[in-house]
Amino acid sequence: MGMFSELYRYRSFIISSIKNDLINRFSRSKLGGLWAILNPLSQVAIYALILSNVLSAKLPGIDNKYAYSIYLMAGLLAWNLFNEVILRSLNMFIDNGDLMKKMQFPKATIPSIVGGVNFVNNILLFLAMLIIFFLLGHGFSLNILWLIPFSLLLLIFSLGIGLILGVLNVFIRDIGQVIPILLQVLFWFTPIAYPISIIPEQYRYLLKFNPISYFTGAYQEILAYNRVPNISELLLLLTIAIIIIGFGVFLFRRASAEMVDVL
Known part of the structure; x- marks a missing residue:
């Protein structure tokens, strides 16, 4: 609770740091913040062009000739938030080593800033995707409001894993090299670029051991199929997110002093 009270006390610093990070990242670019949107959208275009003809007939429930692109964008929106938070978290303590060594610096604000920056980026990507959805003739119902609790849970879940990996990476630098590779593997073991229906039934139970598949599936239910996700x-995701972030905070608190020495 002391950590959460610290975050509340330094809320103005966190908000201003998120704002400055977003501005500085694109300040010298002519397209500015559009690059945060263009990169995932370019992935959508590539996958859609290559795979849409193969999978378009295997997406029942979406009455649109661009069904595959819609399904893909919904899954990538969830994956993008998860992936970016993890990648940014890996080096968040290493990159802020000088600040970590200052006794008065609120160390808990570092993961909060990382999570906030990526959440804002994801909201901008979501708004861009909404425009594309409407251009493709895909509408929405009030079920889209279910995206709010699922996206917040996804942020907490991702930040919890990022916190754990960020701490471990201070002591074992190989983690920073291995995790990006594992994320690429995990992407293809998550039904994002393909529907669950093409996975043989005897292997579908394996998805239960992939927590991110619950999030991508919920996003696809909400955005692609306009359905209420499984409550x-x-x-289940709330329980998993609380456990993961709880363990991440515990590890961070216990290892803070040792991290300062290593950094």
Whole structure:
């Protein structure tokens, strides 16, 4: 609770740091913040062009000739938030080593700033995707509001994993090299670029051991199929997110002093 009170006390610093990070990242670019949107959208275009003809007939429930692109964008929106938070978290303590050594610096603000920056980027990507959805003739219902709790849970879950990996990477630098590779593997083991229906039934149970597949599946239910996601999964994800972020905070608190020495 002391950590959360610290975050509240330094809330103005966190907000201003998020704003400055977003401005500085694109300040020298002519397109500015559009690069944060163009990169994932270019992935959508590539996958859609290559795979849409193969999978377009295997997406029942979406009455649109661009069904595959819609399904893909929904899954990539969830994956992008998860992936970016993890990648930015890997080196967040290493990159801020000088600040970590200052006794009065609120160390808990570092992961909060990382999470906030990536959440804002994801919101901008979501708004860009909404425009594309409407251009493709895909509408929405009030079920889209379910995206709010799922996106917040996804942020907490991702930040929890990022916090754990960020701490471990201070002591074992190989983690920073291995995790990007594992993320690429995990992407293809998550039903994002393909529907669950093409996975043989005897292997579908393996998805239960992939927490991110619950999030991508919920995003696809909400955005692609305009359906209410599985509420029991929401409770499951809430439990998983609390456990992960709780362990991440515990590890961070216990290792803070040792991290300062190593850095």
